[in-house]
Amino acid sequence: MPFHPDTLPSLAGKVSIVTGATSGIGFHTVARLAEHNAHVYLRARTAEKGAATISLIQSLYAHAKLSVLLMDHVQLSSVVDAATKFLSLEARLDGLVNNVGIMATPFATNYLAHWVLCSHLVPLMLSTARQAKEAGEPAGRVRIVNLSSAGHYSAPKRDASGMTRYGQSKLANILHMKTLHRLYGPASSSSSTTPFTSQNGEIWLSAVHPGLVLSNLGAKAKLPGLIKALIAPIRWARGVMDADRGCWTSLFCVAAPEMRREDAGGYFQRIADAKGWQSAMAKDEGIAERLEGRTGEEMASGGWVRL
Ligand SMILES: NC(=O)c1ccc[n+]([C@@H]2O[C@H](COP(=O)([O-])OP(=O)(O)OC[C@H]3O[C@@H](n4cnc5c(N)ncnc54)[C@H](OP(=O)(O)O)[C@@H]3O)[C@@H](O)[C@H]2O)c1
Numbered sequence: 001m002p003f004h005p006d007t008l009p010s011l012a013g014k015v016s017i018v019t020g021a022t023s024g025i026g027f028h029t030v031a032r033l034a035e036h037n038a039h040v041y042l043r044a045r046t047a048e049k050g051a052a053t054i055s056l057i058q059s060l061y062a063h064a065k066l067s068v069l070l071m072d073h074v075q076l077s078s079v080v081d082a083a084t085k086f087l088s089l090e091a092r093l094d095g096l097v098n099n100v101g102i103m104a105t106p107f108a109t110n111y112l113a114h115w116v117l118c119s120h121l122v123p124l125m126l127s128t129a130r131q132a133k134e135a136g137e138p139a140g141r142v143r144i145v146n147l148s149s150a151g152h153y154s155a156p157k158r159d160a161s162g163m164t165r166y167g168q169s170k171l172a173n174i175l176h177m178k179t180l181h182r183l184y185g186p187a188s189s190s191s192s193t194t195p196f197t198s199q200n201g202e203i204w205l206s207a208v209h210p211g212l213v214l215s216n217l218g219a220k221a222k223l224p225g226l227i228k229a230l231i232a233p234i235r236w237a238r239g240v241m242d243a244d245r246g247c248w249t250s251l252f253c254v255a256a257p258e259m260r261r262e263d264a265g266g267y268f269q270r271i272a273d274a275k276g277w278q279s280a281m282a283k284d285e286g287i288a289e290r291l292e293g294r295t296g297e298e299m300a301s302g303g304w305v306r307l
Contacts, residue, residue, distance in 0.1 A: 003252045012038075014092075015090050018042055019117070022049045022050070024213065028247040031064070038065075038094075047068065054066045071113075073110075079116045080116065080120065082117075084120070087120070092127075092131065094125075094128055096254075098147060099250065101170075109169075114173070115176055118180065129141065129201025129202055139202055140261060142203050143203065144205050146205075148177075148207040148209055151163075153167065171279070178265060185205055185264050205265055208269075209276055210241075210250065211239075252271070
């Protein structure tokens with residue numbers, strides 16, 4: 001039976017962060033997590049948008065426990081500031097949904113900002129996982145979800161341009177997930193050289209293609225006529241989902257007890273199908289390693305990585 005968010009257990013006492021929560025899939029991800037009593041930090045670009053999002057969600061679920069983290073992904077300093085603020089406020093982080101996504105000039109917004117955020121928050125997530133393990137909770141209580149897209153197939157082997165830039169950023173979201181899985185996932189104790197290993201608590205990673213979802217994503221992008229022409233008949237055939245349904249795979253991956261340990265590190269497509277179709281480049285460990293090495297160097301030289 002397909003996953004439905006109504007089956008989520010109580011998430012009382014859990015803390016989550018969702019990026020890009022002011023519209024579309026991210027908005028509904030926050031709303032559903034808060035419906036089930038998680039304390040959710042939603043990331044917004046302005047205080048006004050953050051407050052408006054909270055009011056809207058609390059009009060749906062009056063008990064929703066929500067806080068705002070201000071951050072603009074094109075300014076990595078604001079990502080670091082928001083992560084630092086969060087770390088000063090909370091002693092645990094159970095779920096991180098890296099959801100922000102745009103189509104135009106997306107590499108920094110979709111990939112680099114999430115990479116920097118993770119570099120700051122993973123130590124706290126590992127300590128949360130360790131606490132859960134010591135409390136005798138089952139594995140998989142701590143999770144990170146990277147929103148990717150079937151559009152990752154359009155990533156070019158060399159220089160990107162136009163729409164292929166979006167594919168490139170979405171490929172990077174998958175490769176980043178796989179690197180984190182290798183370092184901190186269930187099998188990491190044998191391969192990781194970091195001080196944090198799965199013996200100390202593991203993080204379950206996943207990448208998600210949510211399906212074709214009605215949101216602001218396409219509205220804000222200048223899509224080529226051919227793509228618009230392709231979307232119209234799919235919409236007509238009801239292949240397009242509303243944004244609430246569009247968040248179900250993210251919810252499954254960040255909070256559903258039904259997710260299996262052996263599926264951690266996987267690419268999920270709608271709805272909660274662990275056997276998502278990945279391109280050859282998405283499966284290439286060499287590309288993942290090179291991307292991680294280059295990103296780590298660049299971000300460290302920019303001073304964005306937590307020491
Ligand atoms: N919709 C689909 O069919 C589809 C398909 C495959 C994958 N996805 C993926 O799903 C994710 C969510 O997309 P969506 O469809 O829900 O899009 P959306 O409705 O356009 O939402 C995007 C969110 O990202 C935020 N954002 C954009 N630029 C930002 C920046 N510089 N700093 C901080 N936040 C920023 C937006 O905030 P503002 O309100 O401030 O603009 C908004 O909250 C994306 O990663 C996308 O690639 C979507």
